[in-house]
Amino acid sequence: MGIIGFLKNKGSKGSKVKEIMADVSAKQLPRHVAIIMDGNGRWAQKRRLPRIAGHRQGVEALREIIKITSELDIRYLTLYAFSTENWRRPRDEVNALMSLLVEYLQKEVDELDRNGVRINMLGDIEGLPDEVSAEILSAVNKTKHNDKLQVNIALNYGSRAEILNAVKSIVRDAVEGTIDINNMDDTLFARYLYTREIPDPDLLIRTSGEFRLSNFLLYQMAYTELIFTDKDIYWPDFDRYTYLKTIQEYQNRRRRYGGIDAGEGET
Numbered sequence: 686m687g688i689i690g691f692l693k694n695k696g697s698k699g700s701k702v703k704e705i706m707a708d709v710s711a712k713q714l715p716r717h718v719a720i721i722m723d724g725n726g727r728w729a730q731k732r733r734l735p736r737i738a739g740h741r742q743g744v745e746a747l748r749e750i751i752k753i754t755s756e757l758d759i760r761y762l763t764l765y766a767f768s769t770e771n772w773r774r775p776r777d778e779v780n781a782l783m784s785l786l787v788e789y790l791q792k793e794v795d796e797l798d799r800n801g802v803r804i805n806m807l808g809d810i811e812g813l814p815d816e817v818s819a820e821i822l823s824a825v826n827k828t829k830h831n832d833k834l835q836v837n838i839a840l841n842y843g844s845r846a847e848i849l850n851a852v853k854s855i856v857r858d859a860v861e862g863t864i865d866i867n868n869m870d871d872t873l874f875a876r877y878l879y880t881r882e883i884p885d886p887d888l889l890i891r892t893s894g895e896f897r898l899s900n901f902l903l904y905q906m907a908y909t910e911l912i913f914t915d916k917d918i919y920w921p922d923f924d925r926y927t928y929l930k931t932i933q934e935y936q937n938r939r940r941r942y943g944g945i946d947a948g949e950g951e952t
């Protein structure tokens with residue numbers, strides 16, 4: 686299998702879920718899964734529904750994915766909820782997405798908290814409407830002591846802006862003398878990113894058959910395994926079965942980080 690996996694929607698699901706769950710749980714799991722939840726609009730369009738109905742259904746899918754991630758003891762889940770480029774969408778859709786996020790946090794934070802989920806935000810919080818940033822800060826604060834699963838919501842997030850901001854802060858610190866630029870390495874650099882203290886994603890999933898990273902975690906995903914689903918699996922269709930199949934595909938990959946497998950190269 687090459688660097689890019691392609692997950693097709695086939696096979697009967699129901700009876701296989703238990704079997705796949707057992708298989709997946711017995712093998713090495715990713716520590717950090719990142720997801721580009723793409724295709725909500727197309728899911729709705731296919732049903733002649735307004736786009737926001739797709740986003741609403743997307744939240745339902747998300748609920749289930751958080752649950753399974755926790756059941757599998759995966760430690761970090763990062764979700765691309767709204768990019769710095771998403772402001773270009775029609776104002777109604779942007780407003781509806783922001784309201785959906787607030788509604789989700791208001792409704793779910795207590796249960797997430799009870800289940801040991803820690804909410805964290807990646808992105809420029811100052812560029813968000815006050816009601817949204819207040820709700821996020823409250824959820825982050827309420828769940829900050831949890832350690833079963835950390836859910837990072839990338840919101841008003843753009844990877845290039847994140848990297849540029851890191852560079853600006855590093856230059857500032859170097860000029861002020863709080864860091865020595867000669868000691869700068871990738872570990873120190875990573876501390877200037879939104880993802881400080883979060884390990885790099887092991888697996889990236891993007892639904893709906895688009896093969897792009899769309900300005901998401903570009904620095905952090907240098908060695909991440911990429912899996913793109915078939916184009917008829919929109920985010921609201923991404924269910925337990927499909928998630929488990931994706932993890933199964935990840936477990937069949939051989940991660941080499943630029944090196945070679947043990948045993949390879951021996952003559």
Ligand code: FPP
Binds near residue numbers: 727765785
């Ligand atoms: C991409 O589908 C999806 C988004 C831009 C938003 C994702 C948001 C949610 C699932 C809901 C809110 C999030 C949280 C964390 C509660 P698209 O609109 O680009 O679909 P299309 O490509 O078919 O148009």
